[in-house]
Amino acid sequence: MSSPVWHPFTQHGLEPQMLPISRAEGAWLEASDGQRIFDGISSWWVITHGHRHPKIVRAIQEQADKLDQVVFAGFTHEPAETVARELIKIAPSGLAHVFFSDSGSTAVEVALKMALGYWRNTGQKRTRILALEHAYHGDTVGTMSAGARGVFNAAYAPLLFDVERIPYPAAGREQLTFDALDKACRSGDTAAFILEPLILGAGGMLIYDAATLAEMRRICSAYGVLFIADEVMTGFGRTGTLFASEQAHISPDILCVAKGITGGSIPLAATLCSEAIYAAHLSEDRARTFFHSSSYTGNAIACAAAVANLEIWRTEPVRERIAALAAAQEQCLEGLEGDPHFANGRQIGTITAVELTGRAGGYLDNVALSLRSKLLARGVLLRPLGNTVYVMPPYCATADELKSVYEKLAEAVDEVSA
Template identity: 35%
Template sequence: MPETQLPDWYHDGIDHIWLPYTQMQTAKPPLPVIKSDGVRLTLADGRELVDGIASWWAAAHGYNHPHVLKAVETQLKEMPHVMFGGLVNEPALRLSKRLAAMLPGDLDRCFIAESGSVSVEVAMKMAVQYFLNKGESRSKFVHFRGCYHGDTLGTMGVCDPEEGMHNLFGDVIADNILCDLPRTEAEAAKFTIFLKKNAHTIAAVITEPLVLGAGGMIFYPPETLKWLRSACDEAGVLLIIDEIFTGFCRTGTMFAVEQAGIVPDMITLSKALSGGVSPLSVCAARDHIFDAFLSEDPTKALMHGPTYMAHALGCAAANASLDLFEREDRLGQVAKIEQQLKDELAPCRDLPNVKDVRVKGAIGVVQLHDASNIDALKPKFVDAGVWIRPFRDIVYLTPSLTISAEDLSILTNTIFSTLNG
């Protein structure tokens, strides 16, 4: 974008910001966005981009949905925030009740924080203290290759170290147990034996369900989740499922675990929870987890409490987001998106540099053989009028669930034409 078209606020502030996942010395300047609406982003120079990522898939209902904005506006006038220590607020309690009713099994207790990483940290902390409160010291977590759970110090310890973002911190992050996800019954049997043998050191197994997001949008079948649940039950180990990416219809069911028919001991939610309007996350725990913290002994309480825990404004946005999931046919929309992605990305298979094309729910992936020039694709997509942000060796789409067939075709056709160029 020419310097003359950049707004004053961009010139004034760009030298004082630190961008995510970015080598600031060599990166191209970020694009200034001045407006969002539906599935479109308007840049400062007037160009519009069709967003294929939905702000890291958080804007599930599209940008600026009037129902969500109205709920936030109403809550803002009444009470944007109040501390959750000794006080509660109506949006937070209503949200917790609704989530408990939506989630499978007895995932009845919601710890509401501000970010996805924090919700995973809380789940891990709950798991360790669950056993401490029972008189056992278990500090290890079993995690899997390709999985990503956040960038905070604790969550880095359960991400795939080969993923690359966190390998500088090998000497300071917790030393946990990295495994391959079992893909066959034989592998599941071996995993169960391993887990039982080492259960005295292991607090929990943690995984993303069905889709390993930052690991390269790798899909795996529901049977694997069933095997993990069974192995954890046999070994007396807890199971944490991270639904921050997959939750709220993204994989074709409200929650991905529904496709396996399992109930984890803890489940983490964020992103689409608040419709992409406000930072918010939840760690929901089953009743037996919560009960293990009940005692006359104050040291057995969960000592965790973010300042903006159960943020009333964010909870109001989340309640409005849940309204839309309940009132509008998001699952039907996902089914249509899935079929359109399958149909329109299929021609990419014939391109010489394409290794694989795969689709699950509202996730479309084109994997490349040679990804050495993957960053060069980003400005080409912008020039074509779309916001698609490839990484590793994949070009992917995670659009708003409300995207029209016409706008989705713009995205898929642009991927094909750009990769074919």
């Protein structure tokens, strides 16, 4: 009997069978038949320190024994208060308030609504949203609207609102981006500019430099346009620093985090904003309330996991592990140089990506399915974005484990190419 489960980003007509996973530890998954699989994508970019970090597991167990869930309107609890205080301490300066939600998509939805609410409550008719070309911000209606139009959202086009696209700042063409952004901000009706700092994830692991990020922030500040940093993927160390924004020495008006906030153990997200944005909603007039919630906003168990994650960052050598992983990634990427099957190798922090040569199918290129299958048979989990292959492992991954991953990648690509 076939399973009744409908899986995400899966064409069941091509992939009718899902692989059952029974356990996980560190950088490894274990299938129900005992096969060990290296988690080369951190289970969709969420696992940071490794699967089942004992401090996070213990925090979840202890919190579940005290308080599982309480409505977050009118109530609070210590895990949420602690997470909020600690996030403000480590986030870029100027961020003063934390709104909890439960996924990256909802964190971005919250950010967009905060921005529009700010302008409405301050009496200014600014409603236009700007976003980078090739961007991806999630799969809800608002986040699909902010993301690039394409195969991800073509069927849902009637639901989406218009967003002005700013050209992606490709190397050597940054001025084109700056000019377009300046023109859009100068119009006077622009509410906010949202971007993924330093690297566009699902758009193809496209990397740009910190100076470019800083200049885009400067332009927005010059015209009073709110600057939203979507750090759902880039936050918690992926680009080599705790937040990617740090590398450009900027502070956004709104910052979105999810994925790594609990070390990847359990869903939680947060949207951080400046005092001015919070103050614009603060009133004795109930019509100025920020009208957003989900049933599990500020879930106590998820917040306890986040508290444990933040403690790990304070008390364990996480940054040293990230630096060691980045160095190992660099060495492995260099090992692919000269292989005619790979081109445009690139890296930022713990993330590497390469293009497969001789492919022009884009995201829907079936080479991704073939390559995933052949890698799984070799005990490696990667999910190429069409002909773009990326490696984004947990920070506990060793140099020897990574070396094996790249060797198996080269073998699998040879087989697919043949």
